[in-house]
Amino acid sequence: MLLVKRIVRHTKYMAKTSTKKLPPGRLKIVRALKTLLGKKDFNSITTAEIAKTAGVTEGLIYKYFNDKRDLLFKVLLELFEQFLLQMEKDLKGVEGSLNKLRSIIQSTLFWYDQQRVFTRILLVEVRNSPDFFKSEAYQQCVRDYSKIIMDIIHEGIGLDEIRKDIKPSVIRQVIQGSVEHVCLPAIIFNREIAVEPATEDLCRTIFFGIKQ
Amino acid sequence: MLLVKRIVRHTKYMAKTSTKKLPPGRLKIVRALKTLLGKKDFNSITTAEIAKTAGVTEGLIYKYFNDKRDLLFKVLLELFEQFLLQMEKDLKGVEGSLNKLRSIIQSTLFWYDQQRVFTRILLVEVRNSPDFFKSEAYQQCVRDYSKIIMDIIHEGIGLDEIRKDIKPSVIRQVIQGSVEHVCLPAIIFNREIAVEPATEDLCRTIFFGIKQ
DNA sequence: TTTATTAAGTAAGTGTTACTCACTCTTTCC
């Protein structure tokens, strides 16, 4: 059952990205933006620059993407799928709801630290796009990520490992918000994330509280 | 001593906004952007629109502001000063570090819920501006807000009300991150924030942890 | 009161940039 679920998941995430035979121009465009995002922020990257880096004409971008932002969403989607795969892999075999949450926190911190381009897109670049929340990247990946956490919380409540007197959605928001807020300054000021100690501090706070 | 500090703060926050005699055109521009931000997001507001709403010419914007973003930062600065004043007022007379943190959380949730324009600027619009972090609004207000929280945490640790084995900065990030993440969907999807229950849930989580 | 100086505000640009459209070349497949 679990195995089946994983295979379903796997094909689900891989479908859009690598399996389907996509036109080479499209791949080149996506790769070009990824490269450029390593050097400068999205707003200061021009479509002309993307085209030049990709070795195609500007017009081609608009054959495959609705607009510049849409291209960004697609890049995010691709990177997000990889992240979710890794996270679920890390999660495998972990027992107990709190340990599972710890695993997710650690995986996320690690991934955010390693995949700076991905993290900057997710935490800073797409935030102010109202239509990001209608995009595949959001509807598919972000929600999936949230759902994984929610399921663990509900499981934890059912097994009496997590208190019942807090709204599960707020617990989820505390976890996600804390993680993001720990990573944000690191991403913006290009500092590294101390994954292990940050995981420890976050879990200690979220699991046991700050009260002496 | 405390009184002196408050007076200093007060004049500090008011200095930029209301006290100084600013040219009417400047005020009209700031007011115009505030109005427009109530209706649409920053990126889809044009400088021409701002000028027209303000009843001045486009060029005047660039007499008083470096660029369109800088104008946004100034608007945020103004609104942030008001927020800090209110927050400190709410905090007055509250005893105990945890109660103080609760007060801050509640004030923030309330203000975020009421001042949608302010909150949208702060949580979504300025995030992807690399130079926001060099702006007055950040260097003065955001840091001030963080510092207030940090001081309370340190006080709490000193008085044995808050555990010593978590990095104070992480505690601060958990608080700020949680609050922001609770408010973000409400701001984006224009839902109202249930201030009291959210405050309760957040405090319960952060103070006592989610572990049963 | 005159004159010099600074500040407030204007009007007409300009360069850049995201995006479009009509077209060609290439592949696929009956």
Added chain:
DNA sequence: GGAAAGAGTGAGTAACACTTACTTAATAAA
């Protein structure tokens, strides 16, 4: 072989942020 669909081009455009040279109004010194 030919048609239909897909991949890719390149010239062009409208919109937009921002500039610059200028005018008008207020301030202050002589």
